[in-house]
Amino acid sequence: AQSVTQLDSQVPVFEEAPVELRCNYSSSVSVYLFWYVQYPNQGLQLLLKYLSGSTLVKGINGFEAEFNKSQTSFHLRKPSVHISDTAEYFCAVRSNDYKLSFGAGTTVTVRA
Amino acid sequence: SAVISQKPSRDICQRGTSLTIQCQVDSQVTMMFWYRQQPGQSLTLIATANQGSEATYESGFVIDKFPISRPNLTFSTLTVSNMSPEDSSIYLCSVEVNEQFFGPGTRLTVL
Numbered sequence: 240a241q242s243v244t245q246l247d248s249q250v251p252v253f254e255e256a257p258v259e260l261r262c263n264y265s266s267s268v269s270v271y272l273f274w275y276v277q278y279p280n281q282g283l284q285l286l287l288k289y290l291s292g293s294t295l296v297k298g299i300n301g302f303e304a305e306f307n308k309s310q311t312s313f314h315l316r317k318p319s320v321h322i323s324d325t326a327e328y329f330c331a332v333r334s335n336d337y338k339l340s341f342g343a344g345t346t347v348t349v350r351a
Numbered sequence: 352s353a354v355i356s357q358k359p360s361r362d363i364c365q366r367g368t369s370l371t372i373q374c375q376v377d378s379q380v381t382m383m384f385w386y387r388q389q390p391g392q393s394l395t396l397i398a399t400a401n402q403g404s405e406a407t408y409e410s411g412f413v414i415d416k417f418p419i420s421r422p423n424l425t426f427s428t429l430t431v432s433n434m435s436p437e438d439s440s441i442y443l444c445s446v447e448v449n450e451q452f453f454g455p456g457t458r459l460t461v462l
Contacts (some may be wrong), residue, residue, distance in 0.1 A: 273451075282443065283394075283453040329393060337382055337447045338409075341393045 241266040241332045245342035252320055253350050260315040260345045262330035271333040272313040274304055277343075278326045279281070286328075289313060327350045353378055353446050355454035363460045364434055371430045372457045374444035379424035382447035385417070388456070389440045397442075400427050434461045 246261040264272060274286040287298025294306040304315045315329060330342040354377040364370050374383070385397040397417055398408045406419040423426045431438050441456040 269371075275453075282455040283445075285450055285452075288450060333451075336399070336450070338384070338396055338399065339445075339451060340396075343393045 241268075241334055241340050243330050243332050243340055243342035245328075245330050245345050247345050248343065249346045249348070251348045251350065254322055255319045257318050258320050258324075258347060259262075260317065260328050260330075260347070262342060264311055264313060264330075264332045266332055268335055270308075272304075272306060273331040273333065273339070274298065274302070274315050275329045275331060276300075276312075276326050277329065278308070278345075283329070286315070292314045320349050322349050322351065325348065353380060353448045353452040355444060355446060356454060357442075357444060357454040357457050359457060360457045361458040361460075362414050363462060366461055368431055368434055369432045370434065370459060371428050372442050372444075372446045372459075374427045374429070374454055376425045376446050378448070380446040380448055381424065383415075383421065384451070385419065385429045386445065386453075387440045388443065394433065394443065397429070400429075408454075425451050431459065434459075436461045 244263045244267050252258045272289045275283045276286050277283050286302050287296045289296050291307045297303045302317050328345045331339045356375045358373045383400045386394040388394045396409050397412045398406045400406045400419045402421050402424050415420045420431045420436045439461045441458050443456045445453045
């Protein structure tokens with residue numbers, strides 16, 4: 240069985256400040272990890288993914304995440320956020336049959 | 352990549368009725384999934400709808416309540432049957448094409 244825990248339900252942050260969203264996973268098989276973003280009243284968009292290879296993954300909009308096997312974590316970071324980064328962020332783990340299990344989500348609110 | 356459309360985008364329904372949600376993909380894909388996102392919640396997988404086989408449902412979801420059709424490689428429907436207010440959610444379809452692409456969702460409100 241696979242599961243994801245997002246440790247922060249809400250993250251308020253000032254514009255141009257850095258942000259880190261924490262995600263821990265549990266999986267008994269190969270690990271495939273994803274971060275999705277959901278802007279208000281929109282669908283889900285893939286930010287980045289880890290399938291194999293380099294543990295530092297770069298995604299769209301300046302986001303990056305680091306896969307840490309020993310800590311079973313896949314934290315998402317951005318060095319400087321914009322107002323437009325206000326959204327819901329979901330961490331997800333994929334099973335071998337391509338099913339996604341999502342975390343509870345983290346609401347990021349960027350303030351001027 | 353894949354571009355997915357869903358119909359309707361939103362609906363308000365009376366309890367006891369049924370609603371069929373359509374999912375259309377711009378390319379042929381084998382693997383398709385249906386998710387539910389309850390208000391303020393994360394996404395939960397309802398079922399896998401691969402063309403050529405019966406849909407497989409996750410724990411807590413049954414075919415009588417959520418019948419699914421997958422007549423070809425570009426289309427699927429999810430029906431929410433005998434609705435109650437607890438079925439008020441966003442329903443999303445997704446497809447696997449090297450990564451999982453999601454439709455815009457159908458926002459359902461049951462009164």
